[in-house]
Amino acid sequence: MKHLLGASLVSMIAAAPALAHYGMIIPNDPMISQDDGREVALTMSFSHPFELDGMMLDRPVSFSVTHEGAETDLLGGLEGETIMDDQGYTLDYRLDRPGTYIFAMEPQPYWEPAEDAFIIHYTKTYVTAFGDDEGWDTELGLKTEIVPLSKPFGLWERNVFQGIVKLDGEAVPYAEVEVEFFNEGGDATVPDELMITQTVKADANGVFTYAPPSHGWWGFAALNTADYTLTEESSGEEKDVELGAVIWVRFEEWTGQ
Amino acid sequence: MDRPVIRALSTAALLVAAPIGAAAHQLVVFASVDCEAVTVEAKFSSGRIAQKGDVRVLDGENTLLTETTLETNGTATIPLASVDHSTGLLIEVDTGGHDNYWIVTPEDIARNCGS
Numbered sequence: 001m002k003h004l005l006g007a008s009l010v011s012m013i014a015a016a017p018a019l020a021h022y023g024m025i026i027p028n029d030p031m032i033s034q035d036d037g038r039e040v041a042l043t044m045s046f047s048h049p050f051e052l053d054g055m056m057l058d059r060p061v062s063f064s065v066t067h068e069g070a071e072t073d074l075l076g077g078l079e080g081e082t083i084m085d086d087q088g089y090t091l092d093y094r095l096d097r098p099g100t101y102i103f104a105m106e107p108q109p110y111w112e113p114a115e116d117a118f119i120i121h122y123t124k125t126y127v128t129a130f131g132d133d134e135g136w137d138t139e140l141g142l143k144t145e146i147v148p149l150s151k152p153f154g155l156w157e158r159n160v161f162q163g164i165v166k167l168d169g170e171a172v173p174y175a176e177v178e179v180e181f182f183n184e185g186g187d188a189t190v191p192d193e194l195m196i197t198q199t200v201k202a203d204a205n206g207v208f209t210y211a212p213p214s215h216g217w218w219g220f221a222a223l224n225t226a227d228y229t230l231t232e233e234s235s236g237e238e239k240d241v242e243l244g245a246v247i248w249v250r251f252e253e254w255t256g257q
Numbered sequence: 258m259d260r261p262v263i264r265a266l267s268t269a270a271l272l273v274a275a276p277i278g279a280a281a282h283q284l285v286v287f288a289s290v291d292c293e294a295v296t297v298e299a300k301f302s303s304g305r306i307a308q309k310g311d312v313r314v315l316d317g318e319n320t321l322l323t324e325t326t327l328e329t330n331g332t333a334t335i336p337l338a339s340v341d342h343s344t345g346l347l348i349e350v351d352t353g354g355h356d357n358y359w360i361v362t363p364e365d366i367a368r369n370c371g372s
Contacts (some may be wrong), residue, residue, distance in 0.1 A: 131283065
């Protein structure tokens with residue numbers, strides 16, 4: 001009986017749609033110094049970042065950068081590129097002045113049959129240029145957004161990261177936030193699939209806290225269901241829409257003793 | 258751009274910058290350039306403008322070209338015609354307690370001036 005239970009559990013785990021989806025904007029470096037040059041290289045994708053399993057990222061609805069309060073449309077500059085064996089994009093962006101540049105993407109709705117829902121992940125990342133971190137706490141006013149309470153770059157591994165989950169500009173009490181490591185080198189392993197995606201809840205003020213165990217890029221996705229539906233073409237049925245507020249943050253390797 | 262010049266300039270700048278103390282609020286120095294002048298900006302990482310400071314302009318071989326001071330709005334203007342910028346410019350700002358630098362490369366000048 002014990003053996004059967006084990007096998008049953010294994011098959012349940014294998015069949016479970018456990019993989020978390022993430023919109024991704026990954027810069028070559030979130031802290032560009034003048035010795036690094038005058039550009040940042042960005043890679044955009046839609047994936048399961050721990051498994052390095054890419055999915056189709058259609059040309060986004062919008063892609064922009066915000067710096068010193070001014071938003072610039074960069075959609076036309078995206079170059080198609082195969083990322084994690086599927087469609088993604090790249091962009092080299094020139095940094096003309098110091099300060100924090102916030103890159104943000106609204107993808108097209110992604111139909112996920114396994115979840116019987118559409119997925120829209122409003123995705124962003126923060127890049128600081130030339131030693132000036134002003135603007136690191138900028139709120140863009142996206143449909144849904146994680147507003148950083150910790151500076152979203154220059155964090156040591158095992159530092160906590162805190163943010164406020166917002167939907168339509170309002171904090172979301174007890175919002176669920178999924179956290180996942182971008183397993184860039186493919187070296188990270190887990191003792192249990194449940195540990196691929198960590199989950200924390202925000203408090204009553206929409207504030208969540210997480211401390212990653214290692215350096216590297218970590219994605220935070222706060223998920224809510226939209227107050228509208230979209231029509232799924234093949235069935236003609238109205239389906240729920242999962243709205244994700246995604247922020248990517250790189251934690252740096254501790255170099256002290 | 259002559260790569261060795263950039264490297265020399267960067268190395269020189271780093272040597273200058275290396276002794277800088279890690280103060281709680283760092284000095285952020287930036288310089289933009291057009292066909293007429295280099296505009297130097299200095300502020301602290303707190304966002305406060307650096308209202309006083311000495312500005313030194315060196316070439317790619319670390320030779321001092323000119324000196325000036327910050328205006329109260331945290332800027333200084335150096336006419337391009339007043340300095341030999343062919344090897345790039347190293348702009349140092351020293352406020353007394355803090356100092357930092359910015360490198361203007363010949364590429365920066367060419368890009369913004371079209372020469």
